[in-house]
Amino acid sequence: MNISKVAGTNNKHKVLVYALSTCVWCKMTKQYLKDNNVEYEYVDVDLCSEEEKNQIRKHIQDKGAPLGYPTTIIDDQKVITGFRKDLLKEALEL
Amino acid sequence: MTTIEEVKRRAEADAKTFGYYLNPDPNFLQGLLEGLKRNEERYGYPSCPCRLASGNLDYDRDIICPCDYRDPDVAQFGACYCGLYVRKDVYEHKTELAPVPERRPAEKQMRSYQSVSTEVEAKAATAPEREELVQITVGKKKLWYCKQCGYVVFREDPPYICPVCKAKRELFAEIKTKVDFFG
Numbered sequence: 001m002n003i004s005k006v007a008g009t010n011n012k013h014k015v016l017v018y019a020l021s022t023c024v025w026c027k028m029t030k031q032y033l034k035d036n037n038v039e040y041e042y043v044d045v046d047l048c049s050e051e052e053k054n055q056i057r058k059h060i061q062d063k064g065a066p067l068g069y070p071t072t073i074i075d076d077q078k079v080i081t082g083f084r085k086d087l088l089k090e091a092l093e094l
Numbered sequence: 095m096t097t098i099e100e101v102k103r104r105a106e107a108d109a110k111t112f113g114y115y116l117n118p119d120p121n122f123l124q125g126l127l128e129g130l131k132r133n134e135e136r137y138g139y140p141s142c143p144c145r146l147a148s149g150n151l152d153y154d155r156d157i158i159c160p161c162d163y164r165d166p167d168v169a170q171f172g173a174c175y176c177g178l179y180v181r182k183d184v185y186e187h188k189t190e191l192a193p194v195p196e197r198r199p200a201e202k203q204m205r206s207y208q209s210v211s212t213e214v215e216a217k218a219a220t221a222p223e224r225e226e227l228v229q230i231t232v233g234k235k236k237l238w239y240c241k242q243c244g245y246v247v248f249r250e251d252p253p254y255i256c257p258v259c260k261a262k263r264e265l266f267a268e269i270k271t272k273v274d275f276f277g
Contacts, residue, residue: 022129022143024122024177025193046146050208053146057207067203068196069146082193 001043001052006030008039013092015040018056018071021047025083026070032085036094045069096134101127105178108160113254113263114168115185117177126178130159144176145198146206153205156198163197166250171195181254237269 003016015033019026021044033040045056060071065079072080072088080087088094102116105127109116117123129143141147142157156162164174171194172184183189196203238252239245243259252266 020144020146022132024125024129025144027125054207057204066196066200067146069144082195084193 001048001055003041003043005041006034006039008034008037010037010092010094011039013038013074014076015092016073016076017042018045018060018069018073019043020045020069023069029070029072029083029088032083032088036092038092038094096131098124098127098131101130101134101140105130105159109179111257112165114164114179115182117173117180117191118185118187119191122177126176129176130178142176146203148206150205153202156202161198165253167194167197169251237271238266239269241265241267 015038017026017029017033017040019030019042030040030042043052043056045053048056057067059073060067060079063073063077063079065071066081068081070081070083074080074091078091080091102123105116108114117126126143130140133143133147134140137147137149137154139151139154140159141154142159142161145157145161147154147157159176160179161174164179167174168179168181171192172181172189173179173191173194175194175196175198177191177194180191181189184191234250235248236250238247238249240256240259240261242261242265243256245256245258246269247253252263254263255261256265
């Protein structure tokens with residue numbers, strides 16, 4: 001799976017974003033993390049193979065979250081669906 | 095090949111017809127139009143840029159822009175799921191544009207993932223056809239008619255404006271239907 005890493009000075013948490021390459025809300029999420037110097041990884045799900053898409057679906061659903069994008073997973077525990085600035089801010093202690 | 099201008103023209107025409115506005119943020123709008131263009135190029139139809147499409151037209155029909163969920167989403171949240179179509183007050187910045195929760199049923203979303211879509215296909219092959227019919231009638235959709243020109247539409251709420259004569263939403267009335275088996 002093609003996981004892209006974006007460096008940042010804030011690496012308190014492990015942040016993974018499942019995004020779509022065409023989605024503006026996903027772009028806003030990535031930008032928000034970048035603007036706050038948060039180190040994060042992201043995967044553009046629409047560019048993945050069918051097998052990888054299924055792995056991602058399982059990962060999201062195993063966390064009990066809905067299948068929407070962006071899905072931000074923090075420390076492989078907390079899941080935030082959609083560009084929810086308020087929730088990201090709280091979870092990442094920004 | 096479709097150009098951004100064509101995608102934009104199409105969206106503008108549709109917004110005008112149904113009384114919506116396009117996202118007022120030029121960068122946001124540009125991003126959405128590029129996403130729609132990209133999807134049209136790779137799938138053959140402009141599916142929602144903010145939803146994972148399967149690439150199978152039969153599964154993606156409901157998320158081809160303007161998607162089946164736009165009307166109730168704009169009415170309830172002021173914008174459609176991706177934010178392309180907005181309500182007048184959002185366009186005029188009187189209401190802030192906020193993320194819209196997903197209204198598309200989970201089972202339809204699941205069809206964009208291959209192993210699941212094969213299961214769905216197998217199920218569909220054995221399921222009786224009438225199931226789909228039942229689903230349509232138990233929805234919240236109603237028949238509405240424009241009191242000014244007679245245009246009839248089947249959806250949850252009447253449109254903001256009549257696409258034919260431009261009458262306001264208030265001029266739409268519900269058509270009450272009753273099925274009487276005894277004639």
